[in-house]
Amino acid sequence: MGGQVKQYDVAVVGAGMAGIAAAVQSAREGKKTVLLEKTVLPGGLATTGLIYIYLPLCDGNGHQLAFGLTEELLRKSIVYGPGDIPNWQKGQNAPEVKRFRVAFSPASFMLALTELLRENGVDIWYDTLVIGAEKAEGKVKSVFVENESGRIEIQAKCFIDASGTGILARRAGIPGWDKEPNYLSIWALQYDKRLENSENFDLSPSLRMNVMGVPRDESKAPEETVYRGISGKQVTDFVVKGHAMLLDYYKRNWQEGNMDRKTLFPVHLPAMLQYRKIFAIKSMRDLQTDENNLRFEDSIGLIGDWRKSGPAWEIPYRSLCPADGTGAFLAAGRCIGSLGDAWEVTRVIPTAALTGQVAGVAASMSVETETDPCRLDPTKIQERLRGLGFPLHLPEVGLSYKA
Ligand SMILES: Cc1cc2nc3c(=O)[nH]c(=O)nc-3n(C[C@H](O)[C@H](O)[C@H](O)COP(=O)(O)OP(=O)(O)OC[C@H]3O[C@@H](n4cnc5c(N)ncnc54)[C@H](O)[C@@H]3O)c2cc1C
Incomplete structure (x- = not known):
């Protein structure tokens, strides 16, 4: 070269x-x-x-x-x-x-x-x-x-x-x-007011942040949640779907619970693909x-x-x-x-x-x-x-x- x-x-x-x-x-x-x-x-x-x-x-x-x-x-x-x-x-x-x-x-x-x-x-x-x-x-x-x-x-x-x-x-x-099967879930850093006085998480409670995971959708057939990471398109699709999943999670929480955009929100997203295998x-x-x-x-x-x-x-x-x-x-x-x-x-x-x-x-x-x-x-x-x-x-x- x-x-x-x-x-x-x-x-x-x-x-x-x-x-x-x-x-x-x-x-x-x-x-x-x-x-x-x-x-x-x-x-x-x-x-x-x-x-x-x-x-x-x-x-x-x-x-x-x-x-x-x-x-x-x-x-x-x-x-x-x-x-x-x-x-x-x-x-x-x-x-x-x-x-x-x-x-x-x-x-x-x-x-x-x-x-x-x-x-x-x-x-x-x-x-x-x-x-x-x-x-x-x-x-x-x-x-x-x-x-x-x-x-x-x-x-x-x-x-x-x-x-x-x-x-x-x-x-x-x-x-x-x-x-190998590789399923889509996403871990992100978020602010969650409910954790303000809690010691239940490992990151500093004073930061009031939490690394959270949105798990795979168990209702879906395994073949629908199997992802591969060896082509450019597969990688991009995985990231886009992960972000959409996270957004669903926040919208659902804001609609269903008593959380809102000031008490529960994302702080940082993973800057690397969260593929397992x-x-x-x-x-x-x-x-x-x-x-x-x-x-x-x-x-x-x-x-x-x-x-x-x-x-x-x-x-x-x-x-x-x-x-x-x-x-x-x-x-x-x-x-x-x-x-x-x-x-x-x-x-x-x-x-x-x-x-x-x-x-x-x-x-x-x-x-x-x-x-x-x-x-x-x-x-x-x-x-x-x-x-x-x-x-x-x-x-x-x-x-x-x-x-
Ligand atoms: C959702 C999820 C949850 C997990 N949970 C846990 C857990 O709780 N605990 C645990 O122990 N493990 C967990 N794992 C697995 C664990 O995080 C990884 O397997 C482990 O960190 C892998 O380390 P590694 O050094 O083999 O690879 P990686 O951490 O992937 O490191 C590879 C490095 O190579 C670099 N790289 C890649 N391609 C190139 C290139 N072309 N040129 C230059 N650099 C390149 C990358 O940027 C990266 O820094 C989890 C994985 C996932 C996806």
């Missing part, structure tokens, strides 16, 4: 939870790391998308499963106010609010993330859209970006797709899954429905089921690696190989942070050893992860496998 060329050890696409964890880890390992982000804010869906709940790091029965940057980021999400970590250890079949999770102010978290990226020397490029990728000899060689400086080619020894949409994989021709790579080992409490020899960490207490999952390293063997590439966050109910469990903030950090470790090892990330010896990656305090198999945290 011509134009300027920049070189890095590791290039990460997307500054959501996965991309930030990946870039911070890679930079901590001494690699020259660039983080490419199309918006002008860090955090992705979690912050720009107003998804303000950092789901649990525990299994709901008192066992902490995720550590490392996954925990560091959870703690950072509230450091500049106002959330608190609940007293979760005592929970046995704990309800969600009593698990090791927090609700955070998206803006506070963004400021903390900016600080984290700066402290770790990550080279972040905002307002920079990844538009293409080039492969040579079976490896990703470059990504192409557009920003105010024009079109730039970024060359790196290893690339991490943490875009949430699989944009790098798709532009590089790496096969993936994109047919868009694209997952076809990986060397896609996680499948009901594969909780299963041992994977190449496990790179543990996560719980955010919906209920009990189930716990080992995540195989191979789920970050493309099945077609494309070199110099890893997936992290919402794009890892995960299907069906496994995708539902893994498509959330803690898993994004966990897989991001692991991708950062593996990318760094790939640069050091000049070996494609997917050909690295998983036991060597595991050694490094143990050094970072990760338990890798369920018995290490006192849990057992399925019979």
